[in-house]
Amino acid sequence: MLDGAEVAKHATRESCWIVIDSKVYDVTSFLFRHPGGAAILLRQAGSDATAEFAKVHPLDYVQELPEGSCLGPLDPKTATSLNSPKPQPSREVVSTEELPHPSLCVTTGDFEAAAKSALPHRFWTYVSGSANSGLSLKGNLDDWARIRFRPRVLRNVGTVDMGGSILGHKTQFPFYVSAMGTMGNIHPGAEPETVRGIVRKGLHGVISTASTKTPDEIMDSYRREQSQVGDASPSVLFFQLYLPTDREKAVALIKRAKAAGYQGIWLTVDTPLLGKRTADRRLQAIEALSMGLEQEQTPNRPIGGENSLAPAFGGRDVPGQLSPHTTWEDLKWIRDAWQGPIVLKGIQCADDAKLAMEHGCEGILLSNHGGRQLHTAPSALMTLLEIRTYCPEVLDKLEVYVDGGLRDGADVLKAICLGATAVGVGRPYLYALAAYGSRGIERCTDSKSSMLRFGVLRVTLLTTFKYCRKNWRLL
Numbered sequence: 001m002l003d004g005a006e007v008a009k010h011a012t013r014e015s016c017w018i019v020i021d022s023k024v025y026d027v028t029s030f031l032f033r034h035p036g037g038a039a040i041l042l043r044q045a046g047s048d049a050t051a052e053f054a055k056v057h058p059l060d061y062v063q064e065l066p067e068g069s070c071l072g073p074l075d076p077k078t079a080t081s082l083n084s085p086k087p088q089p090s091r092e093v094v095s096t097e098e099l100p101h102p103s104l105c106v107t108t109g110d111f112e113a114a115a116k117s118a119l120p121h122r123f124w125t126y127v128s129g130s131a132n133s134g135l136s137l138k139g140n141l142d143d144w145a146r147i148r149f150r151p152r153v154l155r156n157v158g159t160v161d162m163g164g165s166i167l168g169h170k171t172q173f174p175f176y177v178s179a180m181g182t183m184g185n186i187h188p189g190a191e192p193e194t195v196r197g198i199v200r201k202g203l204h205g206v207i208s209t210a211s212t213k214t215p216d217e218i219m220d221s222y223r224r225e226q227s228q229v230g231d232a233s234p235s236v237l238f239f240q241l242y243l244p245t246d247r248e249k250a251v252a253l254i255k256r257a258k259a260a261g262y263q264g265i266w267l268t269v270d271t272p273l274l275g276k277r278t279a280d281r282r283l284q285a286i287e288a289l290s291m292g293l294e295q296e297q298t299p300n301r302p303i304g305g306e307n308s309l310a311p312a313f314g315g316r317d318v319p320g321q322l323s324p325h326t327t328w329e330d331l332k333w334i335r336d337a338w339q340g341p342i343v344l345k346g347i348q349c350a351d352d353a354k355l356a357m358e359h360g361c362e363g364i365l366l367s368n369h370g371g372r373q374l375h376t377a378p379s380a381l382m383t384l385l386e387i388r389t390y391c392p393e394v395l396d397k398l399e400v401y402v403d404g405g406l407r408d409g410a411d412v413l414k415a416i417c418l419g420a421t422a423v424g425v426g427r428p429y430l431y432a433l434a435a436y437g438s439r440g441i442e443r444c445t446d447s448k449s450s451m452l453r454f455g456v457l458r459v460t461l462l463t464t465f466k467y468c469r470k471n472w473r474l475l
């Protein structure tokens with residue numbers, strides 16, 4: 001057993017000890033190999049880092065520390081002698097009680113404002129951020145507004161069914177919750193908290209490889225919530241796959257997702273390496289400086305090299321986690337390992353949509369990763385219009401999803417009118433989670449809130465929906 005006072009002495013870059021889950025680790029040799037940067041670990045030096053660690057990493061991640069790092073258990077009686085972590089150089093956070101009542105959130109923009117006050121600055125930067133100067137994100141938001149409805153009137157639209165199906169699973173909503181990593185940054189309940197809202201509302205959701213919790217833990221929370229509602233929720237979960245470079249690891253991850261009960265794979269194909277997240281980079285430099293590190297020193301391993309750290313997280317490139325070598329040929333072994341439906345997430349032109357069809361994919365998701373990857377990438381809307389022009393057969397043969405910048409039921413309706421099967425919604429749900437937990441997830445979906453202004457719009461626009469599907473004209 002190690003004494004807290006002894007641990008507290010090891011608080012420098014020359015000797016850095018931390019406590020995780022009641023065990024003491026010497027992370028000195030790992031400091032500059034930590035993909036999240038040395039500053040994060042130095043801030044915790046000599047202290048109990050469990051809470052900070054659990055925000056972004058599953059607890060079993062400690063096994064990834066170099067061999068011999070674990071020095072032994074902490075004597076619990078001496079825990080009070082540990083250091084306190086050094087505070088982050090961040091802005092004040094508004095407490096939950098000070099946030100507007102969730103009923104006051106009637107547009108997705110309201111959730112965004114609440115999340116901005118509720119989140120520590122670094123996490124706000126990570127979720128709201130985008131690639132380079134933000135043009136891809138701006139294009140996503142602006143493009144949906146460039147289309148106008150031309151409603152037909154005097155049609156009976158008294159009863160409207162908004163539902164459809166996603167990979168054969170019925171949905172009452174024409175949208176689902178997009179895959180988003182590291183939710184532990186956003187809310188202490190992380191992905192399980194999101195899943196609670198998803199199940200209660202009967203939504204479908206896609207769970208990220210880069211989740212804070214393991215695929216099994218998240219599925220357990222899904223099952224628990226299902227049993228709470230008497231297994232009555234139509235919700236299903238799909239798994240978003242970032243393909244690790246190492247094929248054995250990739251196959252193991254796919255099989256793990258299968259065994260856990262995920263109903264389809266969303267294979268992300270727009271991330272052979274991570275986009276340039278300008279705001280994150282700036283913040284990491286500030287943090288490094290505040291810990292006396294002249295410049296950020298992160299491991300300099302070749303991209304695509306062996307990686308023991310999967311699953312990884314959104315802020316930085318983690319070598320080996322996002323295979324840059326993947327090609328269309330790889331779909332075969334991925335399919336063999338998965339034995340189920342595959343959606344390619346991140347298709348950005350008609351030619352690739354056709355290729356996906358020729359390779360037997362069940363679906364494609366037109367997406368530029370919420371503007372976080374390629375600078376000046378086309379919005380999903382532009383890609384959808386390109387497909388309608390050059391290979392409309394894709395819309396008949398594949399399930400075609402879109403995401404990026406859909407902030408209102410009207411945007412969702414436009415996508416559906418143009419032939420999309422359903423729509424992924426990302427940041428609005430993250431913002432709702434950040435401010436209000438699973439209640440926020442429900443509220444964001446609620447017919448009184450903006451996503452289901454669709455519910456209000458349907459009264460006037462169902463026939464537009466039918467009309468447009470066949471006779472779409474861009475106004």
Ligand code: HEM
Pocket residue numbers: 018020034035036037040041044049052053056057061062063064065126284309311312313314315316317318
């Ligand atoms: C056990 C060994 C650890 C491993 C294998 C590990 C691995 C990683 C990886 C792969 C990332 C992703 C890089 C990124 O996208 O930002 C990361 C980020 C991060 N890690 Fe660790 N980590 C470890 C220990 C810790 C500890 C002890 C803490 C707690 C203080 C911590 C806190 C963080 C944070 C806050 C980030 C996010 C960085 C950002 O937002 O830029 N990690 N870590």
Ligand SMILES: Cc1cc2nc3c(=O)[nH]c(=O)nc-3n(C[C@H](O)[C@H](O)[C@H](O)COP(=O)(O)O)c2cc1C
Pocket residue numbers: 126127128140178179180181182208209210240268314345367368369370371372403404405406424425426427428430
């Ligand atoms: C904070 C954040 C984390 C994300 N993490 C992932 C991820 O782990 N895997 C992935 O394929 N896409 C990820 N995405 C992209 C989303 O799945 C989705 O494509 C995008 O958010 C849709 O755009 P929207 O946020 O404008 O709705 C992430 C997006 C955000 C904002």
